[in-house]
Amino acid sequence: MAAIAICAPSTPFTHEDAARVTALAKTEFPEHSLHFHPQCFLADGHFAGPDEMRLAAFVECANDPAFDAVWFVRGGYGAVRIAQQAMERLDHHAEGKTYLGYSDAGTMLGALYRARIGRQVHAPMPADIRRQGGEDAVRRTLGYLAGDRAGLEPSLGETPAVAFNLMTLAMLCGTPIMPGLAGRVVMVEEVSEYLYAVDRLFFHVTAHLGGIAGLRLGRVSDVPENDRPFGTDADQIARYWCQRHSIPYLGRADIGHDAANRIVPFGVAGETRGQ
Amino acid sequence: MAAIAICAPSTPFTHEDAARVTALAKTEFPEHSLHFHPQCFLADGHFAGPDEMRLAAFVECANDPAFDAVWFVRGGYGAVRIAQQAMERLDHHAEGKTYLGYSDAGTMLGALYRARIGRQVHAPMPADIRRQGGEDAVRRTLGYLAGDRAGLEPSLGETPAVAFNLMTLAMLCGTPIMPGLAGRVVMVEEVSEYLYAVDRLFFHVTAHLGGIAGLRLGRVSDVPENDRPFGTDADQIARYWCQRHSIPYLGRADIGHDAANRIVPFGVAGETRGQ
Numbered sequence: 343m344a345a346i347a348i349c350a351p352s353t354p355f356t357h358e359d360a361a362r363v364t365a366l367a368k369t370e371f372p373e374h375s376l377h378f379h380p381q382c383f384l385a386d387g388h389f390a391g392p393d394e395m396r397l398a399a400f401v402e403c404a405n406d407p408a409f410d411a412v413w414f415v416r417g418g419y420g421a422v423r424i425a426q427q428a429m430e431r432l433d434h435h436a437e438g439k440t441y442l443g444y445s446d447a448g449t450m451l452g453a454l455y456r457a458r459i460g461r462q463v464h465a466p467m468p469a470d471i472r473r474q475g476g477e478d479a480v481r482r483t484l485g486y487l488a489g490d491r492a493g494l495e496p497s498l499g500e501t502p503a504v505a506f507n508l509m510t511l512a513m514l515c516g517t518p519i520m521p522g523l524a525g526r527v528v529m530v531e532e533v534s535e536y537l538y539a540v541d542r543l544f545f546h547v548t549a550h551l552g553g554i555a556g557l558r559l560g561r562v563s564d565v566p567e568n569d570r571p572f573g574t575d576a577d578q579i580a581r582y583w584c585q586r587h588s589i590p591y592l593g594r595a596d597i598g599h600d601a602a603n604r605i606v607p608f609g610v611a612g613e614t615r616g617q
Numbered sequence: 618m619a620a621i622a623i624c625a626p627s628t629p630f631t632h633e634d635a636a637r638v639t640a641l642a643k644t645e646f647p648e649h650s651l652h653f654h655p656q657c658f659l660a661d662g663h664f665a666g667p668d669e670m671r672l673a674a675f676v677e678c679a680n681d682p683a684f685d686a687v688w689f690v691r692g693g694y695g696a697v698r699i700a701q702q703a704m705e706r707l708d709h710h711a712e713g714k715t716y717l718g719y720s721d722a723g724t725m726l727g728a729l730y731r732a733r734i735g736r737q738v739h740a741p742m743p744a745d746i747r748r749q750g751g752e753d754a755v756r757r758t759l760g761y762l763a764g765d766r767a768g769l770e771p772s773l774g775e776t777p778a779v780a781f782n783l784m785t786l787a788m789l790c791g792t793p794i795m796p797g798l799a800g801r802v803v804m805v806e807e808v809s810e811y812l813y814a815v816d817r818l819f820f821h822v823t824a825h826l827g828g829i830a831g832l833r834l835g836r837v838s839d840v841p842e843n844d845r846p847f848g849t850d851a852d853q854i855a856r857y858w859c860q861r862h863s864i865p866y867l868g869r870a871d872i873g874h875d876a877a878n879r880i881v882p883f884g885v886a887g888e889t890r891g892q
Contacts, residue, residue, distance in 0.1 A: 387848015388813050419813040422820045513817050516791035517824040538663050538694040542788050545697045549792040573662015 343373040344410040344487045347403035348468060350382040350390035351425070352446040353418030355469060357383060363468045363480055371484045379403055382415045389420045397424040397431075400450070404428075404436040404460075411487055416469035417445025417507075425453040425519050432459055442483055443467050445599065448510040449519070455504065455608050456521035464505035464529075464597065464606035465493075475601035486605050495529065495596050495604040501555045502609020505529040505597050512543045515550035524553035527592065529606060531560030533599035537572035537579065540565075544583035556590035561598030618648035619685045619762045622678035623743060625657040625665035626700070627721045628693030630744060632658060638743045638755055646759045654678055657690045664695045672699040672706075675725070679703075679711040679735075686762055691744035692720025692782070700728040700794050707734055717758055718742050720874065723785040724794070730779065730883050731796035739780035739804075739872065739881035750876035761880050770804070770871050770879040776830045777884020780804040780872050787818045790825035799828035802867065804881060806835030808874035812847035812854065815840075819858040831865035836873030
């Protein structure tokens with residue numbers, strides 16, 4: 343059903359894990375074809391190859407008419423170093439594609455959403471195969487690309503929505519790759535941050551989200567233990583900052599850095615999502 | 618020489634450490650009088666008392682005509698929750714004062730600088746007494762308030778300068794308490810962040826610093842060890858992002874989360890700093 347190109351704008355993957363994802367796809371989704379770009383396996387310090395190679399691999403995948411979708415292999419950090427240049431190099435073949443990922447790959451989704459290139463989807467990535475129950479996460483994305491809507495985030499409705507990692511979104515705010523989010527439901531999730539850092543990020547992000555339709559909080563997981571308890575929980579933090587910045591707080595979202603992470607196709611105003 | 622009010626917009630201090638700072642001041646700077654606001658010793662979860670009490674204590678210190686200076690006792694996190702409301706409550710007594718601190722207290726300095734209230738000074742805080750050699754850091758601020766200019770950051774010149782913790786500045790960017798920094802030399806320092814997070818913060822901050830006179834990098838200390846080396850160092854990161862965003866990189870600054878942290882009075886355009 344879909345020819346899927348896989349590249350790594352942030353950090354590298356391994357051949358072993360790629361083989362597991364390929365085997366799962368071959369068995370359960372024979373209608374798909376998966377193409378791991380060799381750049382996925384490069385390493386250059388923190389990154390999956392130098393900036394120029396990560397940029398070139400993404401542009402190659404996005405501009406290749408043979409592919410229907412570009413699936414980001416993994417987050418980590420690194421996409422902000424190439425996202426703006428990448429948009430400038432995309433041609434019309436990039437416009438018809440679906441782009442999928444989350445975490446640091448949300449940077450690419452955000453830049454594409456701003457540039458109105460293709461369809462952006464918050465979705466599990468190949469690297470989720472490493473999690474306990476991770477096969478289900480990988481299946482969710484492959485199923486979505488096969489037309490299965492069961493993996494969609496359950497609160498999705500008429501109002502267009504987007505989903506981001508909180509830190510990733512915070513870093514985009516006010517930069518040349520930040521998309522306009524007015525009128526959207528914005529879902530955020532976080533992992534491995536102290537609650538004081540979550541509070542700080544909420545100050546920053548909500549100051550930049552004037553005019554959004556509302557905010558939903560995904561899971562805030564693996565919070566490190568601090569020398570003293572923060573005093574409130576992530577839900578109270580989200581409520582507090584939404585109230586401070588006059589943003590409707592809509593409750594929880596079924597997304598997070600885990601195997602249960604659901605799918606959020608970025609909504610376009612006037613377009614009905616879901617079915 | 619100076620009546621100094623001390624309050625805690627972020628996290629709490631202890632009576633024991635306050636006594637050490639008071640004793641040092643009494644012995645070496647008998648011309649000063651130090652007044653620790655009792656709010657410094659409150660605790661409410663992460664914070665030095667609830668938002669309303671931290672806010673009230675700061676406003677009380679700033680608006681009291683008996684004081685010449687307001688010294689922030691400690692960083693940590695919390696000032697963004699009260700900074701904007703604080704500016705709205707300050708009266709003309711707050712305008713003649715000097716405000717000193719760094720780290721999370723940079724939030725208060727930034728908001729005051731934006732509001733053009735008083736003189737803002739990046740300077741060691743009472744909590745630095747806890748560091749090895751911390752007495753010298755405390756002496757540096759007390760000496761500065763007594764007219765000693767030996768503790769000034771050595772690169773300070775004709776161009777007005779400011780200094781911030783990198784994360785603190787990143788969180789201010791684009792918010793209602795972010796000061797305009799065009800024409801200023803901006804010094805940044807960081808502590809306890811992975812180099813990939815420093816790189817990410819530099820992407821964000823330099824995207825917001827168009828028009829500054831230049832950037833100087835303070836110390837980036839206590840970098841946690843990651844599962845793999847980042848590949849470049851903090852100086853290369855600063856150079857890279859300055860070049861990307863057409864900001865002159867001016868070299869290093871003698872500031873940081875350490876006892877050697879020097880003093881940076883926030884410059885006002887047209888005003889000569891230093892001597």
